[in-house]
Amino acid sequence: MEDIPSVVAKIVESAKAEACLDVKPALAAFVARTVVLEAPEEFPPDQQLTERDVVALVKRCVARLAEADSPQMETLRMQVEFESVFKATEEHLAAKAAEVAGRIAALKNAVVSIEANGGSEFELINNVYRQVYQLLVFATCDGQEADLAVEREVAAALESVFPKIGVKAFRSLDHEVQKQQMDELISIVKGIRVFNWHLGKGGVGLEDTAELVRRSADQLLTNVRVEHKAAESLRKDFESVLVYVHRLPAGERPPVADMQRWRQELSNRQQYLAFLSSLEEEAKQSLELIGKMDDELVDVLESLTSLVKMRASVPKDQVYPKFDLVAEIRAEMDAELKLIRSRHQVLAALQAFSSSCSFTLDPKLVGLADSSEPARDDFGDVLSEASEAPETKFEGDEEEEGKEAEDESKGSDRSSGERRSKKSGGGGHGSEGKSAGGDDRPKLIEPRDSTEFMSLPLQFQGFCPVTVARRNGLLLAGDPNLGVVQWRGTHQVFYSEEAMAVFLAAPERIMSELLSVTRAQPELIQLLELHEHFPETAMQSSMSMARGLRGAGRQQGGQGGQYGAKSAKVDAATETPTHFVEKHIDPSYEWNEWALRRRALQLVNLRNARTSSTQTVKSHFRRENESQVYLPRESGTQTGLSKATNPPRQHQYVVGLRGLASSKFVRYRDGSGAQVSAEEVQSAARSAANSGGPRSTVVNLTLEL
Helix, strand or coil, rough: CCCCCHHHHHHHHHHHHHCCCCCCCCHHHHHHHHHHHHHHCCCCCCCCCCCHHHHHHHHHHEEEHCCCHHHHHHHHHHHHHHHHHHHHHHHHHHHHHHCCCHHHHHHHHHHHCCCCCCCHHHCCCHHHHHHHHHHHHHHCCCCCCCCCCHHHHHHHHHHHHHHHHHHHHHHCCCHHHHHHHHHHHHHHHHHHHHHHHCCCCCCCCCHHHHHHHHHHHHHHHHHHHHHHHHHHHHHHHHHHHHHHHHHHHHHCCCHHHHHHHHHHHHHHHHHHHHHHHHHHHHHHHHHHHHHHHHHHHHHHHHHHHHCCCCHHHHHHHHHHHHHHHHHHHHHHHHHHHHHHHHHHHHHHHHHHHHCCCCCCHHHHHHCCCCCCHCCCCHHHHHHCCCCCCCCCCCCCCHHHHHHHHHHHHHCCCHHHHHHHHCCCCCCCCCCCCCCCCCCCCCCCECCCCCCHHHCCHHHHHEEHHHHHHHCCCCCCECCHHHHHEEEEEEEECCHHHHHHHHHHHHEEEEEEEEHHHHHHCCCCHHCCCCCCHHHHHHHCCHHHHHHHHHHHHCCCCCCCCEEHHHHHHCCCCCCCCCCCCCCCCCCCCCCCCCHHHHHHHHHHHHHHHHCCCCCCCCCCCCCCCCCCCCCCCCCCCCCCCCCCCCCCCEEEEEEEECCCCCEEEEEECCCCCCCCCHHHHHHHHHHHHHHHCCEEEEEEEEEEE
């Protein structure tokens, strides 16, 4: 299929050019999906559309958007407008919160990134302190402009919590630790301002947020209930008239087109009431939530008052956590105030559809329907007949209808409960375990069968699926007092016992017929919460998502429960005996005297026993010892003088060893110990050789290096 944005753009342009309609892209996209859903053979969703198909699709969508006084189209517009406005308000609140958080983060980064830049330490401390002060002024006022009185109060609180003398120690911390301490400082200063406001001695610019939330929620409740009352009266008129005309013989009924128009108008009012009920639930939840917050805030402030009263100084570890808790509760109150005020914008957008189409119900027909006052069971005799829309036949229908005709011919006087029991496979008014067959068969649950009966989640927003399937989209609320049918993990309620019997006999058939009707009337998809079956046409369920986020609430460590989390109320019972049997059994008691003597001998023997052990080299249980030694340090000394000695070295060698055998050895010595030079030795050797031939001489030579 062609890219959805391009098709939507063509629809918006064509609607503005041809019909002078200012269509929102969300509505154009939703209408395009519904047209494709109604005619999948003309516009295959899994194939690429040709240019001709795109032109036909755009033309059909523009024609539907241009329908005047169409309840079906107005219902679609209402759904898209409600979801769009709701989502826009949520995004606006989130964007504002993100903007303030980003500005606070930038101020904290500016504090931790301050450097000396060649200045003195005193200037550095002043710069850090000034930046911290600006951060506190911005954070305590939630980004709003602060007047002089607020700035003075913040400065006094800052000086008492974080004096200038602590800046030096603050600067020595890690950057992340500094940011964490700045967050704690913001909470403490906010708590101090709220506490001063509680005492009437400060808190300039602060208002009673709890009272503002109550007023806004009460005003929202009042406006919603006024709208709800008018729409509810009109809904009852439509229901009574449609039930009345369906009980009339075929020849006396109004035209089929008029009945279809009334069904569409009823669907429009049902959707309008569903949105009003959602806003009413939001207002009630806000009142309950702000009551819990206000009670806890008052308790904390009173404990702070009693703690600081008549005392010159109070330990920080006692008051700072309470100031932090006060700031946290106050922040949640401010968020709740913004949220409940945004709901007024949603209601204003919804009120535009209070009479967006004309309602064609004849007052005379309303009077006839009210005077007849049909019972719920009287509507069941036409559920098995063919509706105005063509009905799909399933295998086994003829056999079932034949059995019903046979029962009627026999003049059976069974009660409606017995007929329901037969069609549900013998379930009747039994317990929850009495199912109609296997796990895939429907199972009847009655109020007395389950302790959580009233808290069961109902499928199709509590509307009867049989009337929707068999009466071409007729929305009638089911009656839980008749019982709840559990099937495939879902719980359905029905308008009458006859409608319940029809579903119990063929649940898959009813579901198939319901989906066929819904495919032809796409405004029922959101109203009956059938997004799982039609994911291509599902709009974002903003209301359910917001309620889930708010219901999660906040958890406090020991300071209360969860805000906004509804506690599940169930009936539970337990059985205890009237008289408890007390047992006095001593497990260590011994009645045998010989056993006691044996035990005494064992204890005496144990006192004289010794335990010895021997450890060998090959023992498997020897210890692994490790020791650690400290090696001696390598040390050296350095002196200012460098000394050395030069002792004489004596060398002794023999001269003339290669002489004749008759050579004589002569030892030459200098008796005076004087040194003998090499020339004198050589001269003595020559004189000895000249005197008697070759001689060997031992020479002692002393050298001084």
